[in-house]
Amino acid sequence: MTVADLEGAGAALLALNNAHARELSWLTADRLAALVGEAFAARRVGLADALLIAFDQDAAYDSPNFLWFRDRYDRFVYVDRIVVAEAARGRGLARALYLDLFAAAKAAGHARVVCEVNADPPNPASDAFHAALGFVEVGTAAFEGGKAVRYFERAV
Known part of the structure; x- marks a missing residue:
């Protein structure tokens, strides 16, 4: 998905993200x-049934979670956000997005995909x-405000 792919889907994807801002973080368009x-990698299923956005180590990204990995690994693919709409859950969409990402990461020569999961609030x-x-x-x-995360990796 490119920025051009947001045409027609941008508002729906933004609404999907922001409906889950507690887990993901609020975004503007x-x-x-x-x-x-x-x-x-940026992938969606349907108009806005599911969304995945991931960065590699070279991204100009300021997330403290992304920076945690960059301080520790030379190469990686970081899953910044993955979300599935309530009505689309149970269809394997998140798994399919991850499997696609694992294949893309491996094809690009990466050895690991990394992410964080909220520990507080728990998920x-x-x-x-x-x-x-x-x-x-x-x-x-x-983090300040009581939020805590656990960092994960998976070899690809």
Whole structure:
């Protein structure tokens, strides 16, 4: 997906993201377009059934979670956000997006895909999903305001 692909889907993808801002972070339309433009991979299913945005280590991205990985790994693909609309859940869309990302990362010569999962507030569904995909914990971080995350990686 490119910034041009947001035409016609941008408002729906923005609404999908922002409906899950507690887990993902709130975006403006301009910020979503900037993320997609910088992404190693940006994929959607349907108009806005599911969305995945991932960056490689060379991205100009200021997320403290992304920077945690960049401080530790020379090469990686970082999943910044993945979300599935409530009405589209249970159809394997997130798994399909991840499998596509694993293949793209491997084809580009990457050895790992990384991500974080909220520990506080907890996200047990995401914990179970990532464990089923073979992710293993490699670190933790706590942030101002009480938010905490666990960092994960999966070899590809």
